[in-house]
Amino acid sequence: MALAPRASAAxxxxxxxxxxxxxxxxxxxxxxxxxxxxTPPQNFRVLISTAGHETFVPVPEGxxxxxxxxxxxxxxxxxxxxxxxxxFETNQSSTWIPNGIYDLGLDTNINQTGNGQYGxxxxxxxxxQTTGAIEMDREVxxxxxxxxxxxxxxxxxxxxxxFSSTSQPVTSLFYNLKREDKIPSLSYAYTAGAVYRYKRVPxxxxxxxxxxSRFASPDFSFTFASDxxxxxxxxxxxILVSNSLQGVASMTLEGHLSVIDSTVSxxxxxxxxxxxxxxxxxxxxxxxxxxxxVNDTIHAQLLQLNxxxxxxxxxxxxxxxxNSTNIVLPYAAFDLQATWPYYPNATNYxxxxxxxxxxxxxxxxxxxxxxxxxxxYERQNFTxxxxxFSDPLPDADIITIQSLNSTxxxxxxxxxxxxxxxxxxxxxxxGAAVILIAIVALLxxxxxxxxxxxxxxSEGHTSIHELSAPHVVQSYELEGDTRGSVVKSAAxxx
Numbered sequence: 432m433a434l435a436p437r438a439s440a441a442x443x444x445x446x447x448x449x450x451x452x453x454x455x456x457x458x459x460x461x462x463x464x465x466x467x468x469x470t471p472p473q474n475f476r477v478l479i480s481t482a483g484h485e486t487f488v489p490v491p492e493g494x495x496x497x498x499x500x501x502x503x504x505x506x507x508x509x510x511x512x513x514x515x516x517x518x519f520e521t522n523q524s525s526t527w528i529p530n531g532i533y534d535l536g537l538d539t540n541i542n543q544t545g546n547g548q549y550g551x552x553x554x555x556x557x558x559x560q561t562t563g564a565i566e567m568d569r570e571v572x573x574x575x576x577x578x579x580x581x582x583x584x585x586x587x588x589x590x591x592x593x594f595s596s597t598s599q600p601v602t603s604l605f606y607n608l609k610r611e612d613k614i615p616s617l618s619y620a621y622t623a624g625a626v627y628r629y630k631r632v633p634x635x636x637x638x639x640x641x642x643x644s645r646f647a648s649p650d651f652s653f654t655f656a657s658d659x660x661x662x663x664x665x666x667x668x669x670i671l672v673s674n675s676l677q678g679v680a681s682m683t684l685e686g687h688l689s690v691i692d693s694t695v696s697x698x699x700x701x702x703x704x705x706x707x708x709x710x711x712x713x714x715x716x717x718x719x720x721x722x723x724x725v726n727d728t729i730h731a732q733l734l735q736l737n738x739x740x741x742x743x744x745x746x747x748x749x750x751x752x753x754n755s756t757n758i759v760l761p762y763a764a765f766d767l768q769a770t771w772p773y774y775p776n777a778t779n780y781x782x783x784x785x786x787x788x789x790x791x792x793x794x795x796x797x798x799x800x801x802x803x804x805x806x807x808y809e810r811q812n813f814t815x816x817x818x819x820f821s822d823p824l825p826d827a828d829i830i831t832i833q834s835l836n837s838t839x840x841x842x843x844x845x846x847x848x849x850x851x852x853x854x855x856x857x858x859x860x861x862g863a864a865v866i867l868i869a870i871v872a873l874l875x876x877x878x879x880x881x882x883x884x885x886x887x888x889s890e891g892h893t894s895i896h897e898l899s900a901p902h903v904v905q906s907y908e909l910e911g912d913t914r915g916s917v918v919k920s921a922a923x924x925x
Contacts, residue, residue, distance in 0.1 A: 443615045445640030445829050446565055446608075448585070449557050450633040451476045454626050455507060457581045458696045459767040459782065461796060462624030462634035463507065465558040466585060468572055469524030472559040473516065474509035475583050478796075479621055479636055480694040481663060481804070483537050483586030484603040486554055487547065490574035491517035499771050507582045509558070519574050527552045528569070530594060535573060535580070538694055540790045545577025549594070554604060556585075556638075565613050570604045578772055584694060585636075587619055589808050590659055605638075609834070614639030616834035617808035622646075622818050623693065623799040627763035629822040643828040646803035646816040651756045653746055655811040663691040663806065663813060665794070666748040668755055670704065674738040675711040676729075682707045686748030689792040691804065691815070696767070697782040699793040705785050712738070714781050722769060725779040730766075738762045742798065744815060758817055760801045767797075809835045 454460035455476055463476035468488055475488050494502035494517060508516040511523070521527045528551040535547045552572045557564030571592055575583070591600035608614045620641030624634030635642055656664035667689050670682040682704050689699075700708075705723070708714060713729035716722075725733065739762070745755035768777040782797045805814040 443612050443639070445831055446556065446614055446638045447642075447827070447829070448636040448638065449561055449564075450624070450635075452633065454631065455505070455582055456696065457505065457770045457773065458780075459769075459797075460626040461582075461696070462626070463582070464585060464634070464636060465556075465561060466583075467555040467557070467559045467564075468519060469521075469552050470526040471524075472553075472555055473511045473519055473523070474558045475519070476507040476509065477583035477585050478693070479623075479634075480537070480584040480586045480588075480692075481621065481806070482588060482660070482690070482692040482694050483584055484588035484590040484605065485537075485547075485571050485573055485586045485592060486584070486604060487535070487573050487575045487580060487586075488583040489518040490548055490576055491520065492574075493518055493576035505581075519572075521548070521550065521552075521574065524552055526568070533573075533594065535575065535577070537580075537584075538692065538793075541695065541699060541784075541786075541793055543579045543695070545575060545579050547573030547575055549573050565608065567604060567607060567611070567613070570607065571601055580694075587621070587806070588660075588662075589617060608638060616640075616832045618806060618832040620645075620803065620805045621693065621799065622803045623796050625764065625800045625818075625820070627761075627766070628820045632820055632824065637829060640829050640831045641803075641805045643830050644819070644825040646818050649756055649814060649816045651814065651816075653744075653813050653815065655813070661690045662808075662811075663804075664688055665691060665815070666745045666755075667742065667792075667794075668745050668748060668750040669741075669743040671741045671743070672708075672711050672738055673741075674736045676713050676732065676736070677711045680707065680711050682711070686750070687789070687792055688748060689794050691794045691798075693796045693799055695793060695795040696797055697784045697793075697795045698797055699784045699786040699791045699795070701792070702785050705783055708781070708783055712781060716785075720769070720773050721784060722773065723781040723783055725766075725781055727779075730779050733762055733766070736762070740765065742794075756815060758798060758802045758815065760798065764797060764800045805832075807832060 449465045451463045451465050453463055453476055455463040456478070461478055463478060465474065466477055466486070467474045477488070489503065489506040489508055493506060499505065503515065503517050506518070508518050510516055511520070521529065530549040530551065532546050533549050535545050537543060550572055551569045553566060553568050554570045554572065555564050555566045586603065587605050589603055589606045591602050593600045606617065609617045616639050618639055620637045622635050622645060625632045635645055653665055655662040666686055667683070668686045672682060673679045687701060709716065709723070712733060714723040714725060717724050740760045742758045743750065743755050744758065747754070765781050767780055767782050769780045770777050782795070786792050801818050803816050803818045807813065
């Protein structure tokens with residue numbers, strides 16, 4: 432995106448959502464953020480979802496007998512009333528308005544399932560002790576118990592929710608922040624942080640602006656895809672590795688389209704690309720968990736070799752030499768550990784996943800450790816740039832992204848995801864890697880479509896359609912079922 436100029440006299444300033452200074456997750460160590468829900472506020476550590484538009488928090492039903500003793504804490508629940516919290520206790524919030532049990536409907540294309548205990552409550556972007564934290568009333572909250580979403584999530588999409596065919600769509604928290612002038616524009620900037628950099632570099636989330644000190648300003652801009660749920664679609668033009676077990680090697684023979692989605696940690700790739708990663712990094716596929724494991728011997732070799740992985744990304748799958756940007760990641764960004772319920776003990780794994788088809792191609796949080804994402808919903812474009820690391824980190828240099836001054840929701844029909852074309856100027860990151868990538872020939876264009884994976888249909892999970900009469904029940908299971916679904920209605924554009 433063409434980064435907006437600094438505002439000369441902004442009435443509303445960008446808001447920096449505070450990090451927790453903790454590193455959470457059961458599939459890696461991820462910088463988490465502070466939020467609180469309810470009255471009085473109950474504190475949670477959550478991760479960021481660029482694809483989601485709702486706020487998820489764990490509930491007591493998510494930690495049952497037989498689960499690890501630290502289950503609630505590891506899922507992000509902070510002490511409440513001076514005792515350990517089992518999760519969001521709706522009966523302790525005087526402002527909780529229940530709405531029923533619905534399908535979470537997030538990342539179903541990659542087989543993420545589960546129900547949420549939906550309702551409305553106050554949400555504070557910060558803990559109960561955070562001075563000056565933004566607080567919003569009567570926002571959509573989903574209590575989660577499913578194991579598919581281990582941590583709570585703060586959704587940043589502008590898509591609205593609808594709970595029946597007769598109800599009005601409920602605008603998202605992010606949209607409401609702009610509508611109520613809490614932030615200057617429908618824009619945000621996010622980087623996931625890197626536990627392996629210096630003294631653990633935390634993530635950063637700026638609403639209504641970006642921190643210029645965290646990345647090198649690029650000239651390259653991505654345009655939104657036409658599918659509102661997949662706005663952050665990029666062309667993966669090439670993936671190159673160096674210092675691998677095979678030395679320098681290309682992981683791709685052709686390009687593909689992929690959605691940036693920080694909800695998940697892993698990068699979902701075509702099977703042939705995964706096979707090349709297996710060879711280059713000595714990976715072992717575990718068909719039980721669908722994860723790629725790294726044994727102790729290979730792990731020691733990779734630590735010594737310190738490979739780098741470069742993703743060449745553009746506004747299409749074709750490389751013209753000037754229409755792309757490069758994100759370079761060290762092996763440390765892929766050196767993750769999976770814990771319960773994947774494995775009883777921490778196990779080294781490499782965060783790539785086999786995609787069953789084109790609808791599953793996803794770039795998860797792993798890439799965002801080394802890249803800075805700036806999204807502008809009003810101008811419908813975004814930037815992905817190499818993150819800058821230094822010790823100590825420089826003082827924040829937060830720039831306001833000014834609004835186009837339109838806050839009226841609009842309706843947009845759904846259509847298959849595609850990328851706009853046009854002349855986009857690329858920048859070079861890590862010159863040596865760029866030269867090596869240039870040898871890769873990209874031959875075939877693959878269009879995305881919006882089909883659900885066939886295995887979801889065979890399992891009987893409800894697709895995302897409106898219900899004429901949602902089922903309101905008092906308890907629910909850990910795994911997804913067919914009792915209801917939340918409709919993802921038209922995106923709200925500024």
